[in-house]
Amino acid sequence: MILSDFLKTIVPFPQEEITGIVSHFKKETIKKNQNLVKEGQICNKLYFVEKGIGRSFYLKEDGKEVTQWFFIESKMMSSVESFFQQVPSLYYLQMLEDSVVHSIKRDDIDFLFAKYHNMEKFGRLLSTEMLTRVVNKLNALQFQTARERYDYMLTEFPDLSTRVPLGYIASYLGMSQETLSRIRRYDTNKQ
Amino acid sequence: MILSDFLKTIVPFPQEEITGIVSHFKKETIKKNQNLVKEGQICNKLYFVEKGIGRSFYLKEDGKEVTQWFFIESKMMSSVESFFQQVPSLYYLQMLEDSVVHSIKRDDIDFLFAKYHNMEKFGRLLSTEMLTRVVNKLNALQFQTARERYDYMLTEFPDLSTRVPLGYIASYLGMSQETLSRIRRYDTNKQ
């Protein structure tokens, strides 16, 4: 889905506003495994993923990566708290495939928020939608077993398992790669 | 803190907007342990906690309660996804002390969002702030030990442990009451 269509699915912008908004985005082509943001940097862009798939991940002291979120096609992507509070990011943002994204700078989106009431609404709806998703994951982590968390993942990101390494999904779900592998084996034996 | 002051800490509303907004809120006095919302109901109010403390909790099939969030003084409180998506709430909303809250209905807040650009901004900022908090908890649950999760809680809700039962906090942190008790003992022995 292209950016302008995505915008319209959230708020029914009039065409001239769409044009004004889209003109502040910049198309970027990203190679597989390239980082958009590194830990410690202030993330000053919000991205729309047109093609490809991204993730945010945290690097633990022992060098292990913990995936925090996946960003699939037709979704916005950012290091949320870094972008909105302008503090150093705790996470890396990385594209996992050759990708096409559209980025907008913090200043530009603030300008648009102030200029268009509709844009402010867009920001609000986007935030609450993301909040709902994060709360769903929170529940999975807080009181579900590893098996149940895997089921949660299948509903939130159905086609993920064929596109990204197993270990990325395992850490996203707060379990080891070995455990996820065993769950999956059990699952396929069942059918 | 009273409601109008709280609103101003988020967005610098002009006084006439404050008046217009506050007039849509209704003051409610709630007794200890009273529920504002039950599981299965659509939560059609957003609350501002003026005095007291609330929580949202999930009831598992085995009858155990799992606290999802705490709402302290000068914070907004709701069953977020039920209120914003108008779907049945998965949670109970409960006040844990005799409390004073101010509530606004979904229709009224939508009216205010549409009427005041500032109000839309307020909604957006509130959402992103909540999103940031939820992400912090997510990280604690995803890759921290029980001890570290307890530390997270102390920063997020410093004076909570003296005000609510231990079991509520333990389930909020995704651990058993016994584990939290042992962590706390170890902690006090350290100082």
Place this chain on the structure above:
DNA sequence: TATTTCTTTTGATCTATGTCAAAAACTAAA
């Protein structure tokens, strides 16, 4: 202040999941 009720702590197991290491199964390059 006694009595009852609720909450927290402690002790003794148990278990889901982690860790480590090696084998197997893929993928990509030569």
Place this chain on the structure above:
DNA sequence: TTTAGTTTTTGACATAGATCAAAAGAAATA
């Protein structure tokens, strides 16, 4: 198609934290 590199699976063992049960401590009520 071989070779080298990467990812996934499997096995053996370790452990953080769960569960169950009972004791101790607080708080509420008579």
